[in-house]
Amino acid sequence: MTGSGNLSRNFYKHIKRRGLEARTSLEWDRSIVKMLTAIFSPDVQILDVGCGYGRIAIPLAELGYQIKGLDLSPQLIAEAQEEATKRGLDIEFSVGSMTEMPYSDASFDAALCLWSAFNELLDVSEQAKALQEMYRILRPSGRAVIEGSIFEEATEEEVRTGLRRGPGNRISWDVIEGLPNPHYRHDPKSLADLCLGVGITGYEIVERHWAGRPRQVLVITKQQPAVGGSPLAN
Numbered sequence: 001m002t003g004s005g006n007l008s009r010n011f012y013k014h015i016k017r018r019g020l021e022a023r024t025s026l027e028w029d030r031s032i033v034k035m036l037t038a039i040f041s042p043d044v045q046i047l048d049v050g051c052g053y054g055r056i057a058i059p060l061a062e063l064g065y066q067i068k069g070l071d072l073s074p075q076l077i078a079e080a081q082e083e084a085t086k087r088g089l090d091i092e093f094s095v096g097s098m099t100e101m102p103y104s105d106a107s108f109d110a111a112l113c114l115w116s117a118f119n120e121l122l123d124v125s126e127q128a129k130a131l132q133e134m135y136r137i138l139r140p141s142g143r144a145v146i147e148g149s150i151f152e153e154a155t156e157e158e159v160r161t162g163l164r165r166g167p168g169n170r171i172s173w174d175v176i177e178g179l180p181n182p183h184y185r186h187d188p189k190s191l192a193d194l195c196l197g198v199g200i201t202g203y204e205i206v207e208r209h210w211a212g213r214p215r216q217v218l219v220i221t222k223q224q225p226a227v228g229g230s231p232l233a234n
Contacts, residue, residue: 004122005072005097011181012073017053019177020076024055024115028211032114033059035210039145040065044109047137049098049130050117054080054091061089068108069093070101099129103137111137111144119148119183122171127184128198135200135220144220147210151187191218 012020033056040046042064048057051069053076060067061084069091071077077093084091096102098113099121111134121127134144154164165171170185186194188205195203195218202221207214 002097002099002121002123002126004120004126007122007180007182008120009072011176011179012052013075014179015177016075017079020052020055024211029055029059031211032056033063036060036112036145037063039143040110042066045107046110046112047101047103047108049101049111049113049134050115050120051080051093052076052115052117054083054093056112056114057091057093058084058087058089061091062087067091070096070098072097098133099126101133101137105136106139106142107137109139109142111142113144113146116148116183118146119186120181122166122182122184124194127194131195131200131220132198135198135222138220138222140222142222144218146218146220148186148216148218149183150207150214150216151185151190186216188216191216195220 036056044066046060046065046067048067048069051057051071054069057067057069057080069077069080071093072095074095077095080093084093094102098118113134118127118130121130138144154169158164159169163173165173172183172185174181174183191205192203195201200220202223204219206217206219208217209215210217
């Protein structure tokens with residue numbers, strides 16, 4: 001497992017579902033589910049990449065969506081499976097990395113990667129592999145939605161104290177409950193360069209309010225987007 005993966009796995013082993021639930025709210029989660037149901041019809045097959053404890057996958061399954069979940073944390077996958085079983089839902093949750101997914105080519109109509117899960121990959125080469133994998137598992141005309149934080153330049157104080165580090169000071173060295181949970185900060189140009197670098201030309205990058213906060217959303221389409229742009233742009 002990569003250094004990024006070890007950091008994330010150790011963090012989620014400690015924080016578990018209870019720690020993640022404390023950082024969101026039912027109102028925010030319902031808002032996200034509502035936005036996704038406006039984009040995707042219930043007949044599509046969806047992969048929730050970095051699904052955590054199933055906070056989005058489970059509500060979507062309850063609405064009739066065909067969805068699977070993937071996360072590198074055995075702890076969170078066990079909690080997701082337990083909750084799905086409790087609600088009488090048959091959802092396949094798997095332990096695995098978004099840089100090497102255990103699925104065949106063209107297996108899904110949609111891929112979701114929410115709550116900055118993608119940005120926990122701290123090396124650009126890992127990010128490139130993750131994008132290639134999400135693109136690979138999409139069917140023609142399939143769409144991936146990747147959510148992350150809005151880019152902010154590092155301050156001199158953040159660099160001096162190590163809160164921002166790495167190439168271009170793009171790694172935000174966040175610490176939660178005493179454990180590092182760092183994230184890579186992309187701006188629209190660096191995200192676009194990343195897509196183009198792996199041969200993905202059907203993409204859009206938009207900034208919008210996402211569950212009550214401004215977020216940067218990358219939308220990848222297996223072919224060139226239809227005229228009219230991303231459904232997230234409005």
